[in-house]
Amino acid sequence: MIETTITDDIAQVTLARPEKKNALAFEMFDALTKAARDLANTDGLRAVVISGQGGAFCAGLDLGTMQSMATKMDEVKASLTEVDATGANRFQSPVTAWAHVPVPVIAAVDGVCLGAGMQLALGCDFRVVHPDTQMSVMEAKWGLVPDMGITQSLPKLMRADQAKLLIMSARTFSGSEAAGMGLVTELSDTPMDAAMAIAHDLATRSPQSLAGGKALVERAWGGGPDALALEAALQRDLIGSPNQIESVMANMQKRAPKFG
Template sequence: MPEYQTLLVEQHDKVAHVLINRPEKVNAMNAAFWDEIVQVFGWVDQTDSVRVVVISGAGKHFSAGIDLAMLAQAAAGMTTDIGRNAERIRRNILRLQASFNAIDQCRKPVIAAVHGYCLGGAIDLISACDMRYSTPDAQFSIKEIDMGMAADVGTLQRLPHLIGDGMMRELAYTGRMVDGHEAARIGLVNRTWDSHAELLEGVLALAAEIASKSPLAIRGTKEMIRYSRDHSVEDGLNYIASWNAAMLQSEDLKLAMTAHMSKKSADFAD
């Protein structure tokens, strides 16, 4: 398994656990982080034995968002030419967006386990995940507004589908903190666990349950959910009909039906 500067990756049976591993910097996202996220999810996509991914933060917090030193470095590289500056900034933003697109587009379900701070860019990250869980004392904030900018790595595009347009606007315009209890109430997280240890135990158990299902069925389900988010109902129905025309011929369907009728667990191929 590859080693990374900012991430610690472990595989437990069929579940990959990705820890943001800069606890001394509150897991702030530096330049290496954005490249390594793409590398990790490339590895996940290509590794058939990995069926589900859990993302958490090492130390006391999930992540304080983008590393301000990285922003300062980018600012220092500006020239007097407005056009060239704009093109360079746009290119950099698109590169950062690609890092979290890799999570959204991953073939396998990705679950975020949040404790402590989840600020700014960390909201962009969890918005790209399939599901989110937290501790009650987790602190969420779309912090970009307090830095004089609009969030630009996916929060404003993905969060309305998770918590609704009005609530997203309130949090984006104010930058106010939301704790785990409120996050659960508004649908930002599915549920909370009382401690960090219980959170990880619960989320890893959930991931293991998902990993026990047919990987083809999980793959198709995620693909259809993602597609339907950005298309009409008619488009989505047409796509699932074409998809299942092939996938319903899989051995997984026969295995699942046999296991269900015999009240036993199925063992699906990777």
């Protein structure tokens, strides 16, 4: 149900359950986490693009999976407090694990992007979205709160009052509306093509520079004095490194860089 392929050092992670609009079943949660962790340790990887099959990104949590929770409520509640080394539980890891992949992660979003699917898209570094995509932070419809790492992603993107309105109302909105709220990196009538173009463009930059830039935002955005120390530490590691020097030389010589 989760397919991963790597071509030209760019990974494509596909939600492959088109008959259900790629709604997430339990096994898909674990498969997404595994895919992220495997790619985080893949040498030479330059970018990741996440998409859904069949003209839909993800319709959220599978209804059958949701219904099955009623028969094992104690197990489900226990899993909410069992966390991994990053502090994430089984339901959060499929989203938060992408922040630990040291390359750009881009969501190509069309069709529907609801509930768990919305949180997965928010957990990516960039979202390329079709203007007509139907999107929603939907958990309030089911009497729940969004609990897949939204506290890590949404504060970087929008004001608190707007976030509370989306979370409390569970209203559905278009990709175009989402762009106006700051939730979309780029609108496109062909999200997959545009996402791949971004991936290939970023792949021309030093991998260490990209990893550092991602870490800077993930770990220190809006931070205090500790964030200044992180800026300095990341820069200290980059300055004078082979790929940083190659970036300078390639620009000066007007040629494509050759990173090690």
